[in-house]
Amino acid sequence: MKRLAGRYRLLEPLGEGGMAEVWKAHDDRVDRDVAVKLLYPHVHPAERQRFAREIQALSRLNHPGVVHIYDLGEEEGRTFFVMELVEGGSFDRLGPYEHGPEGLRLLEAALRVLEALEYLHGQGVIHRDLTPRNILTTREGHPKVMDFGLAYLTDATRHFTRTGYTLGTPQYMAPEQAKGAPLTPQADLYSFGAVLYRTLTGRPPFEGENDQAILYQHVYEPPPPPQAQNPAIPDALARFVTRLLAKTPTERPANAALAHAQLARIIQTLKEELYGTARAGANRSGHYPDGPPDPERLQLAGSLKLGGEVAWPAEPVAHEGILALGTSAHELLLIRTHPLRLEARLPAKDEVTAPALLAPDRVAYASWDGAFRVWDPERRAEHHAYETRAEITASPLSAAGLTYVPSRDGHLYALDLQGAVRWAFEAGGHLTAGPTLYRGLLFIASENGWMYALDPPTGQLRYKVETGPIHAHLPAADGVLILPTWAGEVHGFDPLRREVLWTYDVEGELWGSPAVGHGRVYVGGWSGVLYALDLRTGDEVWRAELGRLTASLSLAQNHLYAATEDGRLIAFRAATGEVVWQAEGMGPIQAAPFPYRDALYVADLSGTLYVFREG
Structure with a gap:
């Protein structure tokens, strides 16, 4: 299969996961490069239908910090969707944190991610799987949130919760998600705190021999102080990341807008301190x-x-x-x-x-x-x-x-x-x-x-x-x-x-x-x-x-x-x-x-x- 829907020419593979593979492709109709996510044939039809419904809803999202979805289709029994191609690498490539404009660029990018999360949460979307690879950066370093395969959508008849569903990436999973408890947008703030910790220090907040060992630490143990991993991290920034990683959702910032305001104040202080x-x-x-x-x-x-x-x-x-x-x-x-x-x-x-x-x-x-x-x-x-x-x-x-x-x-x-x-x-x-x-x-x-x-x-x-x-x-x-x-x-x-x-x-x-x-x-x-x-x-x-x-x-x-x-x-x-x-x-x-x-x-x-x- 080299062409989808008669217009998307597959050029080279970009990655693969348990449900899908991702390709760099060229849209011959509008002459632009795109990314195509193609579900594997073994994915259950019911899951493909759910996936398609959620992609249709997500395609209505419009924010500069969110990867835009262009198209959805099916080819030879395989569901695919077409999205904006972002080629600058994963978010953690912006780290580790260093003093000076290099570190400020990282924190300004973190502000853009929080703006995107504020928008998503306002649209009734909890991402549920924020990782460095799901926050891509453009060549200029501007972040874009992507990969909503686990996103939970809300509507007038549903709440911002789902129980008994713990899929996600263990290194970045909120404690309540690891326990299968109801989720709020603050679960995304925790996950982004873990992403930010990884980016600032070069290491995730918790490491272990297996997924269960990592999840246990997310639920019960405090992360190592960020400055123990990277002494260049200022005190105020270390405290901010630690608050995002609070075990209880109510101890984290109340929402992405508040987290954005807190980080913006830290950036302004750091500029002056430089x-x-x-x-x-x-x-x-x-x-x-x-x-x-x-x-x-x-x-x-x-x-x-x-x-x-x-x-x-x-x-x-x-x-x-x-x-x-x-x-x-x-x-x-x-x-x-x-x-x-x-x-x-x-x-x-x-x-x-x-x-x-x-x-x-x-x-x-x-x-x-x-x-x-x-x-x-x-x-x-x-x-x-x-x-x-x-x-x-x-x-x-x-x-x-x-x-x-x-x-x-x-x-x-x-x-x-x-x-x-x-x-x-x-x-x-x-x-x-x-x-x-x-x-x-x-x-x-x-x-x-x-x-x-x-x-x-x-x-x-x-x-x-x-x-x-x-x-x-x-x-x-x-x-x-x-x-x-x-x-x-x-x-x-x-x-x-x-x-x-x-x-x-x-x-x-x-x-x-x-x-x-x-x-x-x-x-x-x-x-x-x-x-x-x-x-x-x-x-x-x-x-x-x-x-x-x-x-x-x-x-x-x-x-x-x-x-x-x-x-x-x-x-x-x-x-x-x-x-x-x-x-x-x-x-x-x-x-x-x-x-x-x-x-x-x-x-x-x-x-x-x-x-x-x-x-």
């Missing part, structure tokens, strides 16, 4: 979630004298409208962004060049004398301090209750919230860039030419790779860790397979950190050339001559920002390398440009902070 960590989160991608939407219209909106030099590797961070920036004048400045004014001066005993770490309840910063201080903004007093044995010039990083502080004595210190040392790892060379948390590992690179991969909770060495000296952060995205060596060789590295994917020589010293996003890595150094490379292959996409670079690069709203030693600030269209805007007349710039909300901030070496906004 700005509080240097290089926009734990993966150090330099890719910020917001920024000026139209940089072509940027104009100087103000400036502020800081009273001290702002030198490499300085970088502003911000939280809730407060920007933090260190200077050579032995202090960390807290600056209100709008209107631009000095809010507070936090003291240090030496220069503050390492980017600070901002959170709702604390300001953490380090100085050249080796002191790491945590300031309590509510009490307006120092919470605690820790003294290392050498200068600190690299940014700290916080995750899962620990703060990782790199020092030029070659040690990475893990401090708890009270400032006590949980562990310390000796790298054997100066640490001039902060650690990167990615794919469940903590990466640190030293001037002695080695990159180390550590277990975040314990500091245990997992493996190390000889790279050559590195001064810049190690940015990561889409499964690729970038190793920017000081000599100018840039390596794309697979951190799980532990292999180099590609190498590119930019022929100049690399001080500033690359930026990663949109499938590209952007890197520029002392040679004065800016390169855009394909993240997967290392192939050059475009290059631009712009002058010597010490400052790290920043990416936001599809634009790349670079600042030069000759005092220029330039915005490129990230896809093409076209210069869309630039400003001149500043002093040498060694601090990374900072796109925050709708403005762009940059500080020059003389200690002047400039803010540009759309005119």
Whole structure:
């Protein structure tokens, strides 16, 4: 059978299950590719009739988050239906969760799924079998719920329940469904919680030797904390997933709309928190979630004298409208962004060049004398301090209750919230860039030419790779860790397979950190050339001559920002390398440009902070 109904040409199999096989096909009548689900001949006629009735009802569904059903028919005694073809893969391919825009894309996709569930439940449909494979994504990453073979339809004479029917996928089945109890739409919320857990962590909430062992855990045992599987998961997100996985339906969100509202608030908070960590989160991608939407219209909106030099590797961070920036004048400045004014001066005993770490309840910063201080903004007093044995010039990083502080004595210190040392790892060379948390590992690179991969909770060495000296952060995205060596060789590295994917020589010293996003890595150094490379292959996409670079690069709203030693600030269209805007007349710039909300901030070496906004 190569053609159905005289129009659907079967091209290649996509999968099969207990009741049906799925084919990629081409609809010759309207000239489009489709997916065809074809029931096996052995399916009982009564089941085929029920299936056909439900498909007819489901074909009336119309929502961008639901796979559309085009046609229903029968060929040689086999029932089939034709639906929208979605070729981006299963939902869990969006994970695991990582800090930065990569993680935000995953959560935005989860919002779209909840919107689809809200629509389905409003139409009287309980899906009953939500799994990663039943939530497909387009090539652009937009999710679409599909495969309603077990969906329960309601009408005016039926309730949102069915008893004694426990078909489904054990790894994602709600406890009440496992027990054959009556179902409500909250059973779908539980299943999506299990899908989300799998996507965020890389593992399902429960595993066992057989289906019964898994179902038992769904009914009686709590899932392992999500952060135990992936320390990059924020506390609020872990609590949200745990609520979806509550054993009792009444302990879950009341409906998909409420779950959507809760997750939307978490996303907004996470966006703001990303700005509080240097290089926009734990993966150090330099890719910020917001920024000026139209940089072509940027104009100087103000400036502020800081009273001290702002030198490499300085970088502003911000939280809730407060920007933090260190200077050579032995202090960390807290600056209100709008209107631009000095809010507070936090003291240090030496220069503050390492980017600070901002959170709702604390300001953490380090100085050249080796002191790491945590300031309590509510009490307006120092919470605690820790003294290392050498200068600190690299940014700290916080995750899962620990703060990782790199020092030029070659040690990475893990401090708890009270400032006590949980562990310390000796790298054997100066640490001039902060650690990167990615794919469940903590990466640190030293001037002695080695990159180390550590277990975040314990500091245990997992493996190390000889790279050559590195001064810049190690940015990561889409499964690729970038190793920017000081000599100018840039390596794309697979951190799980532990292999180099590609190498590119930019022929100049690399001080500033690359930026990663949109499938590209952007890197520029002392040679004065800016390169855009394909993240997967290392192939050059475009290059631009712009002058010597010490400052790290920043990416936001599809634009790349670079600042030069000759005092220029330039915005490129990230896809093409076209210069869309630039400003001149500043002093040498060694601090990374900072796109925050709708403005762009940059500080020059003389200690002047400039803010540009759309005119």
